[in-house]
Amino acid sequence: MRRLAFIVLSLVLAMVIPTVAQDEEEVKPKPDLWAAEIVAPEGVVFGPSNTVTVIVENLMKDSELEGLVKIELVVIQKGSNERSSYFAEVEGMRHRQKREAVFQGVEVTNKDAVRFLAIVDPEKLVEESNEDNNRKLYQVWVEEPAPSPSPSPAPEAVEEE
Numbered sequence: 001m002r003r004l005a006f007i008v009l010s011l012v013l014a015m016v017i018p019t020v021a022q023d024e025e026e027v028k029p030k031p032d033l034w035a036a037e038i039v040a041p042e043g044v045v046f047g048p049s050n051t052v053t054v055i056v057e058n059l060m061k062d063s064e065l066e067g068l069v070k071i072e073l074v075v076i077q078k079g080s081n082e083r084s085s086y087f088a089e090v091e092g093m094r095h096r097q098k099r100e101a102v103f104q105g106v107e108v109t110n111k112d113a114v115r116f117l118a119i120v121d122p123e124k125l126v127e128e129s130n131e132d133n134n135r136k137l138y139q140v141w142v143e144e145p146a147p148s149p150s151p152s153p154a155p156e157a158v159e160e161e
Contacts, residue, residue: 049105
C-alpha cells in the first residue's frame with residue numbers, strides 16, 4: 001500500500017513540477033517603446049496655433065504594457081536657445097500597437113525652422129528592454145500663415161436725386 005501511495009505521489013509531482021517550472025519561465029518580455037513618427041498634419045506656422053502628433057509604438061514581441069505612458073514634446077526654436085515642453089499621455093499597448101499623443105496649441109516663435117524632440121517616458125518610469133530609442137528629433141520648415149481675410153469695404157451709399 002505504501003509503495004502504491006509512493007508511486008501515485010511521484011506521478012502527481014512529475015506532472016505538477018514541470019507546470020510550475022513553465023509558469024516561472026513564461027515571464028513576459030519588457031516592452032520597447034519608441035517614437036515612431038512626429039507629424040504636423042496641418043503644417044507648422046508662426047504662432048501658438050499648431051497641432052503636433054507623436055505616434056508611439058511598442059516594438060517588443062509578446063510584450064504588453066498597461067497603464068499610461070507620458071510623452072514629452074520639446075519645441076526647439078532654430079537659432080536660439082529657446083525651448084518649450086508640452087506633455088501628453090497615451091494608454092499602454094501590445095506589440096506593434098500604436099498610440100497617438102496629440103499636442104495642441106504648440107507655439108512656434110521662429111519664422112524659419114523649428115525642431116521637435118519627442119521623448120517617450122521622459123521620467124523613465126516604464127522598465128523597457130531598450131531605453132536607448134525613446135527619443136526622436138524632427139526638423140520642419142515654418143510655413144507662412146494663410147493671410148487673414150481683409151474686411152470687405154462697406155458698400156457706398158447712393159444718393160437718389
